[in-house]
Amino acid sequence: MNVVTVANIFGWAALAYLVGINAVYLVLNVVSFVVLRRHKQRGTLGPLSTRFSSLEVPVSLLIPAYNEEHTVVATVRSLLQLNYSHFEIVVINDGSSDRTLNRLKEAFDLQVFPEVVRRRLATEPIRAVYRSPIYPELKVIDKHNGGKADALNAGINTAQYPLYCALDADGVLRPDSLQSITRPFLDDPLTVAAGGIIRIANGCDVVNGWLVRTGLPRRPLPMLQVVEYCRAFLFGRLGWNPVNGLLVISGAFGVFHKETVIEAGGYRRNTIGEDMELVVRLHRFLGGAGRPYRIVFAPEPVCWTEAPESIGALRTQRIRWQRGLCESLWLNRQLLFSRRGGWAGWVAFPFALLFECLSPVVEALGWVYFGAGFLAGFVGWGFALAFLIVNIGFGTLLSVSSLLLDEISYHTYPRFRQILALLVAATVENLGYRQMTAYWRLVGLVHWIAGTKAHWGDMKRTAEWSSPLPSPQASTTNRT
Amino acid sequence: MSLQLVTAAGIVIGLLYLVVVLQIFFARLRNRIRTKRQLGLERTWLPILVADTTAIPESLPPLRQRDLIPFLTLWNQLQESFTGEITGHLNEVARRIGADVQARRMLDQRSLRRRLLAVSTLGHLGDRGDRDSWAALVRLTADKDGLLSLAAARALTRIDATAAMPVILPPLSERDDWSRNYALAMLTDLGVDVVSRPLTDAALHFPIERAPRLLQYFNVAHLADAMPVVRTLIARTSNVECLAACLRLFADVDDLDTVRDYLHHPSWQVRVQAVNVLARLGREEDYAFLQPLLCDSEWWVRYRTAKALCSLPGVEMSRIRDLSQKHRDAFARDMLVHVLAEAGA
Numbered sequence: 001m002n003v004v005t006v007a008n009i010f011g012w013a014a015l016a017y018l019v020g021i022n023a024v025y026l027v028l029n030v031v032s033f034v035v036l037r038r039h040k041q042r043g044t045l046g047p048l049s050t051r052f053s054s055l056e057v058p059v060s061l062l063i064p065a066y067n068e069e070h071t072v073v074a075t076v077r078s079l080l081q082l083n084y085s086h087f088e089i090v091v092i093n094d095g096s097s098d099r100t101l102n103r104l105k106e107a108f109d110l111q112v113f114p115e116v117v118r119r120r121l122a123t124e125p126i127r128a129v130y131r132s133p134i135y136p137e138l139k140v141i142d143k144h145n146g147g148k149a150d151a152l153n154a155g156i157n158t159a160q161y162p163l164y165c166a167l168d169a170d171g172v173l174r175p176d177s178l179q180s181i182t183r184p185f186l187d188d189p190l191t192v193a194a195g196g197i198i199r200i201a202n203g204c205d206v207v208n209g210w211l212v213r214t215g216l217p218r219r220p221l222p223m224l225q226v227v228e229y230c231r232a233f234l235f236g237r238l239g240w241n242p243v244n245g246l247l248v249i250s251g252a253f254g255v256f257h258k259e260t261v262i263e264a265g266g267y268r269r270n271t272i273g274e275d276m277e278l279v280v281r282l283h284r285f286l287g288g289a290g291r292p293y294r295i296v297f298a299p300e301p302v303c304w305t306e307a308p309e310s311i312g313a314l315r316t317q318r319i320r321w322q323r324g325l326c327e328s329l330w331l332n333r334q335l336l337f338s339r340r341g342g343w344a345g346w347v348a349f350p351f352a353l354l355f356e357c358l359s360p361v362v363e364a365l366g367w368v369y370f371g372a373g374f375l376a377g378f379v380g381w382g383f384a385l386a387f388l389i390v391n392i393g394f395g396t397l398l399s400v401s402s403l404l405l406d407e408i409s410y411h412t413y414p415r416f417r418q419i420l421a422l423l424v425a426a427t428v429e430n431l432g433y434r435q436m437t438a439y440w441r442l443v444g445l446v447h448w449i450a451g452t453k454a455h456w457g458d459m460k461r462t463a464e465w466s467s468p469l470p471s472p473q474a475s476t477t478n479r480t
Numbered sequence: 481m482s483l484q485l486v487t488a489a490g491i492v493i494g495l496l497y498l499v500v501v502l503q504i505f506f507a508r509l510r511n512r513i514r515t516k517r518q519l520g521l522e523r524t525w526l527p528i529l530v531a532d533t534t535a536i537p538e539s540l541p542p543l544r545q546r547d548l549i550p551f552l553t554l555w556n557q558l559q560e561s562f563t564g565e566i567t568g569h570l571n572e573v574a575r576r577i578g579a580d581v582q583a584r585r586m587l588d589q590r591s592l593r594r595r596l597l598a599v600s601t602l603g604h605l606g607d608r609g610d611r612d613s614w615a616a617l618v619r620l621t622a623d624k625d626g627l628l629s630l631a632a633a634r635a636l637t638r639i640d641a642t643a644a645m646p647v648i649l650p651p652l653s654e655r656d657d658w659s660r661n662y663a664l665a666m667l668t669d670l671g672v673d674v675v676s677r678p679l680t681d682a683a684l685h686f687p688i689e690r691a692p693r694l695l696q697y698f699n700v701a702h703l704a705d706a707m708p709v710v711r712t713l714i715a716r717t718s719n720v721e722c723l724a725a726c727l728r729l730f731a732d733v734d735d736l737d738t739v740r741d742y743l744h745h746p747s748w749q750v751r752v753q754a755v756n757v758l759a760r761l762g763r764e765e766d767y768a769f770l771q772p773l774l775c776d777s778e779w780w781v782r783y784r785t786a787k788a789l790c791s792l793p794g795v796e797m798s799r800i801r802d803l804s805q806k807h808r809d810a811f812a813r814d815m816l817v818h819v820l821a822e823a824g825a
Contacts, residue, residue, distance in 0.1 A: 032774075038592065040593075041591070041592040041596070042595040042596075042627055043590065044553065044592075044593050044596045044597060044600075045556070045596055045600055045627075045631055113818075113821055114784075114814070114817045114818055114821050115818055116779070116783075116811075116814045116815050116817075116818045118779040151486070186659055186660065186661045187626075187627075187657075187659045187661075188626075188656070188659075189656060190656065380481055380483075381483055382483040382485070382486045383486075385483070385486045385490065386489070389486065389489055389490045389493055393490060393493040393494070393497070394493060396497060397493055397496055397497050397500065400497060400501055401498045401500050402502070403504055403506065404500050404503050404504050407504050407507045407508060408507045408512075411508075413814045414509075418503060419505075419508065423501060423504070424727060480754060
């Protein structure tokens with residue numbers, strides 16, 4: 001077998017792989033259409049469920065904060081006004097080196113509180129617990145730095161309600177976000193975790209931590225991420241709902257049944273993708289024990305978050321995500337084809353492994369093979385064109401179909417100009433951007449294999465889309 | 481690879497791309513038309529639907545087939561929002577334009593939205609003489625879709641609450657997928673007089689493992705019906721879930737001796753419920769019963785005990801403060817300090 005034959009075999013395999021991955025995405029797309037349609041139909045008699053708000057399950061909102069001095073106060077202020085009957089807010093200051101804790105102390109008149117913390121999950125030591133005499137539902141934990149997972153575990157230890165919601169310190173919610181995301185727990189007692197759609201806040205108008213107008217970012221990089229998020233959430237996750245195969249709930253906004261998470265061991269502290277790792281572990285733990293459970297994706301746009309605006313920050317984020325994916329799958333590899341793995345173990349896990357973990361390798365090698373092969377003359381016009389059609393053509397088709405999903409379900413961007421801009425972005429996204437992120441994912445994969453020390457990077461939250469904060473005094477007087 | 485084949489594939493994908501883009505614009509256009517149509521429908525029908533009950537015009541505007549679903553949605557929303565005479569007026573309008581006939585037809589259609597609307601409409605119309613619809617709704621309470629089956633149960637209760645209770649109680653005690661929120665809304669709407677006796681009888685006579693699910697609705701029952709059942713069940717069962725659910729319902733000081741028996745139950749879920757009852761009904765002498773539980777192995781029991789001690793009649797805060805300083809157990813001391821700080825004492 002000569003080199004050209006081997007190369008040809010690789011070329012065919014790469015092409016078949018890319019056709020396969022896009023075909024699966026198309027299936028997920030169709031499933032998402034059906035799920036969304038059914039979800040909307042089920043809302044026909046919706047108002048009934050909101051009549052008895054006293055039955056809402058109490059929720060502890062956990063906000064790990066590390067150097068979030070620009071956003072944390074606005075986030076807490078907005079959360080204090082959520083439409084929800086019973087909740088507490090637990091901010092976990094994870095050893096910030098900036099003024100995060102001081103900003104919170106000043107804004108909410110925090111006082112040290114002699115809290116008895118249940119140490120059900122091991123964490124770095126807690127320095128102090130603060131409570132606000134003005135807002136009894138607010139609690140701030142000041143602890144030594146231990147990372148996001150450690151901060152969340154500390155939050156779980158102090159949370160007093162049966163459900164907890166993990167939320168990023170820069171997350172922007174709607175007043176009814178918590179109602180939307182906890183509805184699956186009310187409707188189905190077997191639900192142990194629920195995630196919702198995350199949107200890009202760049203370009204939106206946010207006042208006092210509330211989203212008042214949906215807009216699109218002006219800069220190209222976050223604009224491309226708007227399309228990417230549509231794709232990832234509207235069919236990348238929703239499509240797994242009917243078969244209980246969801247492997248990721250974004251760390252930016254997800255609700256979990258506290259006792260189940262504690263039973264499963266809480267967040268793993270030495271991982272970088274703690275959100276995905278926990279969800280995969282829940283599948284392994286609950287499925288393995290033969291316990292009936294549901295991990296669901298609530299198809300509601302519930303949380304807006306700031307996307308990286310610089311190439312460097314985006315690169316770090318994507319490398320981290322890829323490492324998180326690889327780690328989560330590796331650490332829970334027993335789930336793969338396990339006897340009680342269900343769809344999560346038999347379909348979603350192999351899909352994530354084969355198509356999400358390894359796709360950057362095939363994509364990168366594919367570009368090298370087809371590019372170099374075409375120039376060297378052993379890849380013909382037909383073969384090269386087929387690669388481009390599968391890679392770029394299919395990709396663009398999937399991107400625009402995610403916009404269609406959004407249009408028929410949520411109509412998030414109501415202006416005509418916005419939809420045109422999104423269509424342009426959905427096309428352009430496939431001409432360079434996706435290849436760039438695939439490369440970073442490849443780097444992430446290599447780092448994980450090489451065991452390079454993981455780090456979160458230093459994504460500076462600019463919160464440019466957020467209006468200046470009112471003085472603490474002014475806001476306090478609005479509170480009854 | 482054949483260039484023609486690849487080109488053809490490319491053209492197909494390109495055409496699909498165009499179709500999806502056109503669909504986006506079409507969806508936007510359809511959305512706009514739908515909004516406009518909805519506004520028109522509301523302009524025509526709202527004045528008729530919410531008018532003075534005696535003022536139904538002789539001739540009503542015809543209801544076009546394409547307006548049927550938006551009309552029934554609006555009509556059901558109004559039914560959910562109003563009570564009293566106006567609901568009879570809404571029913572009269574619906575009957576005159578034939579919405580009842582349409583709803584009966586929609587019961588057998590495939591679309592979940594149509595079936596939900598049909599079920600809800602028939603429930604609001606409340607026609608007791610319509611035995612066919614009643615039978616269809618009874619069948620739907622066993623539907624595998626939890627929301628549809630619950631909506632059918634609700635419709636039955638609206639048509640004939642007394643006759644519906646024996647139909648809905650078995651699934652209410654069995655079905656995992658019936659939302660407690662919806663079910664409680666339904667029972668509360670029926671009222672205590674209708675619900676009390678059938679619900680409490682069912683809790684007593686259904687298999688004991690189903691009792692906890694029914695006990696959670698006991699606050700829609702008369703105490704006189706509920707408490708004898710609770711007392712019987714608590715004496716009869718060792719099921720932790722059932723014991724905790726029963727304890728949660730105690731509201732009479734005469735039951736305090738029974739409650740105190742559960743303060744040292746092996747399950748902390750039971751202990752904590754017993755402590756909660758003492759927090760509500762306890763007397764000064766319960767101080768002695770509660771104090772040992774400050775050293776309980778479970779955080780929640782210690783926390784609730786500290787809170788209960790603070791709420792006992794005749795127990796001064798200074799006594800609790802004193803206890804928080806002198807208690808030999810560090811966990812108990814810490815918890816008392818915590819609870820005192822919460823109480824602002």
